[in-house]
Amino acid sequence: MDELILRALIASLLISLNASVAGTLTVFRRASFLVAGSAHSALAGVALALFLNSIGINAHYFLLALTAALFFALLSAKAARKGDVNVGIATAFSLSMALAAIFISLTRNSASNAWQFLFGDILLLTVDDFAIVTISTAFVLLAVSFFYHKFLFISFDPSGAEAMCLNVYLYDFMLIALISVSVVTALKAVGAILVFSIFIAPSSTARILGRSLSSVFVISFILALSSLYLGLLTSFFFSIPSGAVAAAIASLVYFAVSWKQ
Amino acid sequence: MKAIEFQDVSFSYNSEEVLSDLNLEIGRGEFVAILGPNGAGKSTMLKLTLGLLRPKKGTVKVLGFNAYEERDKFVDKVGYLPQREEIHLEAPLTISQVVKLPMLAKGKKVGEESVRKALKIVGLENISDKLFSELSGGQQQKVLLARALLSDPEILLLDEPFNGVDVLSQEKIVEVLAEMSSRGKTIVAVVHNINPLLHNIDRVVLLNRRVVAVGKPNEVFSEENIVKAYGTSIPIVVCEEGYTHPLYGDYHG
Ligand SMILES: Nc1ncnc2c1ncn2[C@@H]1O[C@H](COP(=O)(O)OP(=O)(O)O)[C@@H](O)[C@H]1O
Ligand SMILES: [Mg+2]
Secondary structure, three states: OOHHHHHHHHHHHHHHHHHHHHHHHHHHOOOHHHHHHHHHHHHHHHHHHHHHHHOOOOOOHHHHHHHHHHHHHHHHHHHHHHOOHHHHHHHHHHHHHHHHHHHHHHOOOOHHHHHHHHHOOHHHOOHHHHHHHHHHHHHHHHHHHHHHHHHHHHHHOHHHHHHOOOOHHHHHHHHHHHHHHHHHHHHHHHOOOOHHHHHHHHHHHHHHHOOOHHHHHHHHHHHHHHHHHHHHHHHHHOOOOHHHHHHHHHHHHHHHHHHHO | OOOEEEEEEEEEOOOOEEEEEEEEEEOOOOEEEEEOOOOOOHHHHHHHHOOOOOOOEEEEEEOOEEOOOOHHHHHHHEEEEOOHHHOOOOOOOEHHHHHHHHHHHOOOOOOHHHHHHHHHHOOOHHHOOOEHHHOOHHHHHHHHHHHHHOOOOOEEEEEOOOOOOOHHHHHHHHHHHHHHHHOOOEEEEEEOOOHHHOOOOOEEEEEOOOEEEEEOHHHHOOHHHHHHHHOOOOOEEEOOOOOEEEOOOOOOO
16 A cells, blocks of 8 residues: 555544544533634744745744644633633634734745645655654543543532642643644644544534543544545545545534534 | 631632621531622632632631641541532533542542442432433532532532522432531531521521621521621511521522
């Protein structure tokens, strides 16, 4: 099999793991906006990296994207603490889009590079990209399994958690940060605009269908993976971007299921 | 040593003072109800007791410890039932998972037997696999009570435990609280309607940003005090057993 295709198949699997774990925790935390927010701030980081590279300064897109997304996570956690999440999120969101637009316009020959990060292309992952996805997925899964019950508790009953001396702000920030890492992991493969559908639609669907914690994780994994594979399959036969097809499928499944409820 | 002491405590979230010059002592083993209109500062008072908020002035002590500064020294001895509105139902947790979650989050093991025992006390041991989100308000409140009982706390703080709770569940909760009280536990319950608890409590605190009145229910529920707390008068009846009941409609906050 073509190496690029094999890579895409395995990367889809890894991204589905991210989508299931981070997406489900996002839904439990009632923070879907967060995925969109960190994806778009990551985009500002990517745009800065592309710009720096174009003027001869070496910068890796993943590091800058991660930094930008974590900075966004910090702002969100702080805003959540003050109780006014929406204004903070919305402002940070549009600020990062503005920065992304500025950096992209400053960058020569940027259009196609920027396009990949906007809509993703799982068939264009380099060996480096693939390594990043693998390591970062392992990191997210490990960290989440370590703090799993704390994340659940602060999402279910923040007052009760606080009353028990759990450092709710710290764990909330860690949760938001891990979700951001997960989003950045999927960024190049799925794209900043479509990552929302791959992360949130399957988990929200699974939240409706699942009758237990584990079933929500499993269902969202299966939904994310089938969407991504169907996307690949479609792009193989027709020349349509696979990420867009995957995102469309995941979103339509969500609407179909929530319609029936 | 008192269970809970408020010494000249004032508190504000921003500029407006929410609680002013609170002085109150709650003895060990006392069963106290806190009563007052919406926004009176009742929940704030419980949060000050838990050491979650720092008083602007004065000191809150719990079991002799400074509530804000020495929180970790008494936290294991205090059980807390938050207002049910503060709980989020997105995660499909079963009843027994809800009961276990605090312990698991603290990295402690929980035996199935102790969970079953706690659920038995509130009469829910047979449906421990049901989803919490699908329970009635009364059942949810009983689960939260069982969760608080798991660690056998010295002091139990409850924030509006009867809100949206059916009469049978309400009776069960009162029964469990009365039993705890008879075993010498300290109980502080914030309530909108005092009547379910009236026969069991030792004292009532009427609160409206400051302590309007405190004492035995019969002393506290006077026309004058109720007008001071609620700004309007409420009919009062004395029941056969000689308790003074304020008769507000079943209004919810
Ligand atoms: N986190 C907060 N930030 C700002 N103001 C608050 C906060 N929590 C409560 N308040 C205000 O403090 C006052 C007392 O609130 P609270 O203690 O919840 O009253 P109660 O429980 O008696 O209804 C209310 O006016 C409320 O609006
Ligand atoms: Mg309240």
